Amino acid sequence: MDERSALRRLAAALPAAGDDAAIVDGVVVTTDMLHETTDFPAGTTRYTAGWRAIGASLSDVAAMGAEATAAVAAYAAPSLVETELDDFLAGAKAVCTAVGAEYVGGDLDTGTEFTVASTALGETDEPVRRSGAKPGDVVCVTGRLGRTAAGLRAFEAGDVERGNDLFRFPPRVAAGRALAPHATAMMDSSDGLARSLHQLAAASEVGFDVVWSDVPVHSAVDDYATDATDRRELATAVGEDFELVCTLPPAAVAAAREAVPVSLSVVGDVTANGVRMDGEPLADEGYTHE
Template sequence: MDERAALGLLDRELDPVGDDAAVVDGRVLTTDMLHETTDFPDGTTRYTAGWRAVGASLSDVAAMGAAATAAVAVYAAPSFDDAELLDFVRGARDVCDRVGASYVGGDLDEHDEFTVATTALGRVTDCGPVRRSGARPGDLVCVTGTLGRSAAAIRCFERGDHERANELFRFEPRVAAGRALAPDATAMMDSSDGLARSLHQLAAASDCGFAIEADRVPIDDALTAVVANGRASEGRESATEAALEPALTFGEDFELVCTIPEARIDDARESAPVALSVLGRVVESGVTVDGEALADEGYGHGESR
């Protein structure tokens, strides 16, 4: 049983499940687990690991349109190195500071593989939590920021450019954007599994479909650059065209994918503290890009990068 099958099993057993975080007494609560083998490529610093692990949980808070308040982390490793442990905590604390939350501790454990489990807590705003189930035909489907940053980071790790790779891996959780979009968004989630899979997940939750246009997908310049570098001797396809597939499916970008009524899009763009791209529209059924079916492909936890 893979992760998606396991989630399907739990969906039938537990109620409610399916959003980026649970809502409990006006708070949102979420937890994540990351492993060295699958989530932290060779060359990832402990500072980046702390930032990225805690940031992943803060991103779930952002996807609910909530204000982030606090985070904790479990740090497990074969042994405890002073410098590595302090770097991890500093990364965790700095990403919390970036979004106005507090890093309030956690736990230590010995384990045969560097593993991190994180939990983040948020506060529901007056607009209430934004769930995945509110998209309606006619709404516009949008995404914050750019896509492909993590895909570019992985290629930099593979090429030995660890400084640039670590920089790209330290994403900013879109907590401020989530709060700004909450009054206008009808549905929202983060893009940790990739845009294509996120659209399929939103479609299932809202019982709808999506029609997007490829030339509206905001591809990160870093991905275009590394793709262009890798294709320099081929010359058959533009770097932007080649970067589209990883931008759609690689995942781990932690941007927000949301739906907004067309009449509210100007207000949403004005309030959002980051670029908001309109990709297309919510339709009755199907998930397509330029009229062709967009496969449900993306990141699966447990898959080695």
């Protein structure tokens, strides 16, 4: 069973699951586990790991259109090294500060592999789900895509400083709050644009027609892409960018753009069915842990 099948099983077993985060009495809660071998390339600093692990959970809070209030983490490593722990905590606190949340501690343990489980909390009375997109809406993304894909290439190329810089993404909490009154559906792009569109399509029972030339590509992608095909892959299929993908009624785009503190790009239209890019079926491919 791969992770996607397992997640479907989990979602089926738990009515509250299947969105970016669960909501209990207005409290948003989401948890993620990251591992050194799959999530932190060689050269990732503990500061970056703390930022990125907590940031991934804060991104799920953002995707619900919620305010982020707090985060905790459980940290395990083969040995607990004081400087590493201090760096991790500094990164965890910095990303919380960046979105107005409070880092309130966690658990420490030894384990065979460096592993971080992060949990973020948020608050909202009107969460934005994945299931509200309607044909006639447009689909938008915040920021630019491919940042993590470029970061992975930077680490591969031995450019550790740039890799770390690209890996410390800004969670889009303020953008999610600003989009919440307008968006009909929203999620984060943690599995890549292509897979996010398929997930929104399934949850909302709609389709998408996306225009590749309208997809905003992160400038770092151009430094590492080997050709046009590779560039498109990096921007749409690698994922872990933690930008927001949302649908809006066309009439709401101007007001949403005004309210959102980052760029908001219209990349296509919501249709009755099928997920297409430039008229061709867009494969449901992205980042899957096997």
